[in-house]
Amino acid sequence: MNQPKAQAQPTAPLTTAAPASGPTSTGRPARADAVRNRERIVAAAREAFAEAGPEASLNEIARRAGVGPGTLYRHFSGRPELLAAVLKERIDTLCAHAQDLLTADSAGAALAEWLRAFLDHARVNQGLGGALMLEELEATGALGTDCHQRIRDAAGALLVRAQDSGDARRDLAAADLVQLVIGVALSTAHKQASTGGDREQPERLLGLVLDATKPR
Numbered sequence: 308m309n310q311p312k313a314q315a316q317p318t319a320p321l322t323t324a325a326p327a328s329g330p331t332s333t334g335r336p337a338r339a340d341a342v343r344n345r346e347r348i349v350a351a352a353r354e355a356f357a358e359a360g361p362e363a364s365l366n367e368i369a370r371r372a373g374v375g376p377g378t379l380y381r382h383f384s385g386r387p388e389l390l391a392a393v394l395k396e397r398i399d400t401l402c403a404h405a406q407d408l409l410t411a412d413s414a415g416a417a418l419a420e421w422l423r424a425f426l427d428h429a430r431v432n433q434g435l436g437g438a439l440m441l442e443e444l445e446a447t448g449a450l451g452t453d454c455h456q457r458i459r460d461a462a463g464a465l466l467v468r469a470q471d472s473g474d475a476r477r478d479l480a481a482a483d484l485v486q487l488v489i490g491v492a493l494s495t496a497h498k499q500a501s502t503g504g505d506r507e508q509p510e511r512l513l514g515l516v517l518d519a520t521k522p523r
Contacts, residue, residue, distance in 0.1 A: 348379055429489050476522045
């Protein structure tokens with residue numbers, strides 16, 4: 308004898324669970340922590356690269372930043388990307404400094420101040436691998452923008468203002484001025500690295516460059 312079939316129970320409608328409240332579910336603290344961790348890593352890398360060059364230990368950078376190696380690699384795929392972040396930060400600072408100097412009272416003094424800052428930047432950049440490494444990072448898109456052009460634009464804005472005020476000669480081009488400072492950085496950085504060199508020489512050579520910018 309056939310047993311009567313059991314009646315199918317009605318299926319409960321699907322519902323979407325309400326998200327749990329609180330900061331953990333929103334993920335905001337995690338994002339804030341990630342930003343802080345990245346900033347600490349870049350700051351630690353800036354110091355380590357300045358001390359030990361581009362081959363500085365990534366484990367040491369992570370230790371200085373107070374994070375584990377895994378956290379470092381979650382933010383940066385490797386040494387080139389971390390180095391690019393440090394260089395980009397330095398270039399951002401240099402260009403922002405140029406922008407601030409555009410409102411200085413003396414256009415000539417502003418140009419001289421920025422060229423000194425650029426010389427410091429260029430000398431450190433040589434310690435981080437020099438022009439070839441910078442070009443390689445730019446070619447791979449690691450730096451995001453043409454850093455050489457950003458620097459020339461910053462120098463050009465200050466130079467034009469100095470020319471308009473009569474503090475700089477009219478026949479001087481920004482690209483030439485940048486190249487002169489890079490030449491000072493290259494020659495003095497290599498000499499000091501090999502022999503200790505004359506620590507006052509970069510400033511003396513920059514003084515000659517600044518004298519050359521003045522109107523005849």
